[in-house]
Each structure stands twice: as C-alpha cells, then as structure tokens.
Amino acid sequence: MTSRDLRTAAPHDPPRRCAFIPPWLAELVDGPQQVERDEALRRARAQRAARTTAVPTAGAVAGGPAWTVHDAGSGTSLPGTPARRAGEPETGDVAVDEAADGITATLAMFADVLGRDSHDDAGAPVSLTVHYGSSYNNAFWDGTQLVFGDGDGRVFERFTKPVDVLAHEFAHAVVEHTADLTYSGQSGALNESVADAFASCLKQRLLGQQAADGDWLIGEGIFTPAVRARALRDMAAPGTAYDDPEVGTDPQVGHMDDYVDTTADNGGVHLNSGIPNKAFQLAAVAIGGTAVEGAGRIWYAALTGADVPPDADFAAFAAATVAAAGSHADAVQEAWARVGVEPGRRGGERAVDPQPRGRLRVERSGGFAGRTESAEVDLDTDDPDLGDLVQQAVLSSPTHDAPPKPDMFVYTFTVDGGAPVRVPEHLLTGSQAELARRILGSGTTEV
Numbered sequence: 109m110t111s112r113d114l115r116t117a118a119p120h121d122p123p124r125r126c127a128f129i130p131p132w133l134a135e136l137v138d139g140p141q142q143v144e145r146d147e148a149l150r151r152a153r154a155q156r157a158a159r160t161t162a163v164p165t166a167g168a169v170a171g172g173p174a175w176t177v178h179d180a181g182s183g184t185s186l187p188g189t190p191a192r193r194a195g196e197p198e199t200g201d202v203a204v205d206e207a208a209d210g211i212t213a214t215l216a217m218f219a220d221v222l223g224r225d226s227h228d229d230a231g232a233p234v235s236l237t238v239h240y241g242s243s244y245n246n247a248f249w250d251g252t253q254l255v256f257g258d259g260d261g262r263v264f265e266r267f268t269k270p271v272d273v274l275a276h277e278f279a280h281a282v283v284e285h286t287a288d289l290t291y292s293g294q295s296g297a298l299n300e301s302v303a304d305a306f307a308s309c310l311k312q313r314l315l316g317q318q319a320a321d322g323d324w325l326i327g328e329g330i331f332t333p334a335v336r337a338r339a340l341r342d343m344a345a346p347g348t349a350y351d352d353p354e355v356g357t358d359p360q361v362g363h364m365d366d367y368v369d370t371t372a373d374n375g376g377v378h379l380n381s382g383i384p385n386k387a388f389q390l391a392a393v394a395i396g397g398t399a400v401e402g403a404g405r406i407w408y409a410a411l412t413g414a415d416v417p418p419d420a421d422f423a424a425f426a427a428a429t430v431a432a433a434g435s436h437a438d439a440v441q442e443a444w445a446r447v448g449v450e451p452g453r454r455g456g457e458r459a460v461d462p463q464p465r466g467r468l469r470v471e472r473s474g475g476f477a478g479r480t481e482s483a484e485v486d487l488d489t490d491d492p493d494l495g496d497l498v499q500q501a502v503l504s505s506p507t508h509d510a511p512p513k514p515d516m517f518v519y520t521f522t523v524d525g526g527a528p529v530r531v532p533e534h535l536l537t538g539s540q541a542e543l544a545r546r547i548l549g550s551g552t553t554e555v
C-alpha cells in the first residue's frame with residue numbers, strides 16, 4: 109500500500125448508536141458484563157431494524173408527524189405494545205405520558221423554530237418505547253426509534269423524567285439525517301454536543317426561559333436524591349455536574365487546553381463534548397433571546413449546510429457556525445475563542461497549536477528485524493514547507509494507546525519541545541504516512 113492509498117484507508121469504525129449514559133457510568137452502575145450485553149442487544153436490533161421497515165404507522169394529527177409511545181412491559185422486545193398515540197389522552201402511566209409530552213414538545217420546537225418536519229425532515233412517524241428492560245439504566249436512539257429504561261431507582265430515576273433526555277436522543281436522529289457526524293473523536297464529541305444543545309433548548313423553551321436564565325444542565329433529576337449530583341452534564345460549567353463517592357466526579361472538560369486524548373468512550377465523545385457545549389452556551393447568552401431562536405438556529409444552519417462533513421473537527425464546525433451567524437458572527441467567534449477553538453476551514457487543525465518550529469525527528473522502530481531508522485530535519489531552515497504537514501500529522505494528532513500488531517512498525521514523530529507522537533503503522537493517518545515518507549525516504553510507508 110502506498111502513502112496515497114493510506115490516505116483513503118483510515119481504520120473504519122463500525123457505526124455506533126448513542127446511549128445517554130456515558131460508558132464509564134454505565135459500567136460503574138451496571139457492571140461491564142451488562143454493558144456488553146446491552147451493546148450486543150443494540151447491535152442485533154439495529155441489524156434487524158435495517159432489514160425491515162420498522163417504524164409502525166400511526167394516525168397523524170394535524171400539524172405534526174405521528175408518534176406512538178409503546179410499553180415494553182419491562183421486557184426487551186421492541187417496540188412493545190402501543191400505549192398512546194398522537195392525539196390520544198393521558199394514560200395515567202407516568203413514563204408513557206412523559207414520553208408523549210416530550211415528543212410533542214420536541215417535534216413542535218423543531219417544526220416551529222427550525223422548520224424541520226420530524227427527524228428526517230419528511231414527516232417520519234416517531235416510535236418510542238418506555239419501561240424497557242428491568243431496572244434499565246439508559247435511554248438511546250437505535251437508528252429507528254427512541255428507547256427509555258425505568259432506571260434502577262438506586263442511582264438513576266426513570267429516563268423519561270428529564271425531558272431533555274428525550275430531546276437529546278431525538279437530536280441524535282436529526283444529526284444522523286443531516287451532517288451524520290461520525291461517532292468518534294472530535295466529530296463524535298460534536299454529535300454529542302449538538303444533541304445536548306437542542307436538549308437544553310427544549311428544556312428552556314418549556315420553561316419559558318431566555319438563554320441568560322437557563323441553568324444549562326443536562327439530565328437534571330436523572331440521578332436519585334441519594335447521589336450528590338445536580339445533573340449529568342453542565343453546559344455552562346463542564347466538569348461540575350456531579351461529585352459523588354459512588355459515581356465519581358464529572359470528568360467533562362470545557363477548554364481545548366484540557367482536551368482528552370483517549371481511545372475510551374469512542375475517543376472521549378462524552379468528555380470533549382464539554383468544549384463545544386460551552387461554546388454553544390456562551391454564544392446563546394451573548395446573542396440573547398431564547399437559546400433555540402438565537403444560537404440554536406445558527407447551529408442548526410451549520411448542521412444542515414454543506415460545510416460540515418461527517419468527520420468535521422471542532423474548528424471546521426466552528427467555522428460553519430460563524431459563517432451561518434450573520435450579524436452575530438463576532439459573538440459566535442468569541443464564544444469559540446473562549447473555549448480555545450479558532451474557527452478554521454474544513455479539515456482544519458487544532459488551531460490552538462502554534463506553527464511548528466525547531467527540529468523534527470521521525471523514527472521507525474520495531475518490525476520483524478527489530479531495526480530502528482530515524483532522520484531529523486530543521487523545520488526553520490531545511491524545509492519550511494513542511495509546517496502544515498507537521499501541524500496536521502503531529503501537533504493535531506490524537507495519540508494512540510492501541511498496541512501495535514506483531515512485527516509491525518511503530519513510527520515516532522517528535523517536534524522540539526513537544527511530546528513524542530507514537531503511531532503503530534496500521535493506524536498512520538495519510539498525513540503521517542506522507543511525513544514519514546518525506547523524512548525517512550520513499551518506500552518506508554509500504555505496508
């Protein structure tokens with residue numbers, strides 16, 4: 109494989125569905141085996157759903173897409189028994205009625221403010237299921253419908269209780285039908301953040317609040333009173349939503365200086381989403397009025413426009429929001445600047461990094477013969493044109509914790525004063541392969 113081929117042969121992640129509870133909390137509360145079983149169940153269901161047209165028909169009411177809330181009766185068969193349809197009265201089952209109120213309000217916000225007709229913008233009926241599983245601690249969008257557990261009552265309450273949980277999951281469906289942001293790394297954190305942004309918009313709209321009055325909490329009331337928590341996330345102050353002896357401390361970050369490079373949680377999608385979350389909150393408050401009519405409309409325009417590819421990073425998404433902001437462009441630009449993101453063009457780098465200077469060392473070690481080759485260049489004098497490539501390949505690169513495969517090479521890129529970036533050969537990005545080829549000589553990136 110040549111370096112050119114490598115550019116298009118990035119490791120392909122299987123599609124992942126959003127679960128409202130981040131993996132570290134699910135594992136803590138439910139144990140790793142239950143989490144794995146859940147994952148397997150969701151994958152199987154998504155595959156089944158993809159083979160059939162799963163959304164049941166239901167009577168539409170005037171002015172909005174049809175919806176049906178089903179009752180799974182503590183089982184795991186989906187969608188379960190229809191319990192309430194659009195236009196029907198309350199049932200007296202709290203979870204059913206909360207889901208009904210939540211989907212009605214969510215569909216209305218997307219239609220009235222953003223001009224969107226259901227998640228697909230073609231009026232698709234919405235299927236929801238409550239009472240899913242036994243003491244089930246999660247809510248998710250499985251690619252065809254929304255699903256809510258009752259919680260175990262010890263750590264978590266029922267997942268229909270905070271209405272923003274439902275709006276968050278519905279927004280994932282909207283993302284899937286628009287920018288389809290890949291659920292990994294920065295694009296995955298953007299997917300999470302957009303879901304939180306519209307969730308908070310809905311909560312504030314139901315409370316009749318302006319952006320400045322909002323509490324910006326996500327999942328307020330999802331924890332039982334026994335847990336020391338205000339909510340699951342805080343968009344205005346990421347990392348402060350909970351601090352509890354059992355469930356731990358909210359690990360979210362709210363600035364690029366604290367960006368978490370990790371392979372866990374699909375590349376920290378629930379951790380680093382705090383950064384664009386705070387940018388949204390700052391923009392919404394600066395613009396004024398309601399969150400959804402101000403920053404919400406701008407974020408939605410970015411999401412549905414042509415400038416946000418599935419693998420968009422924070423800088424690319426930020427640029428799309430600035431471009432969509434009209435007279436509020438300065439406020440939006442300033443909001444991103446305050447979380448350390450400099451809006452850049454599509455595929456843009458982590459713009460907070462300075463232009464690379466000094467010496468670059470590239471080393472290739474390992475391999476069947478166990479040899480090490482290395483070479484160095486001076487970025488200031490030898491080849492000043494390398495700057496952009498080094499920026500992309502080294503300074504903006506996530507680090508990989510993945511162990512190299514047997515006998516595979518490991519490449520190490522080090523810029524003066526920076527931490528070495530070690531990448532097993534099978535995980536080299538196109539720009540890293542190109543840089544290795546240019547520094548170590550041709551032929552070194554053959555796989």
Ligand SMILES: [Zn+2]
Pocket residue numbers: 126127128276280300303
């Ligand atoms: Zn999510």
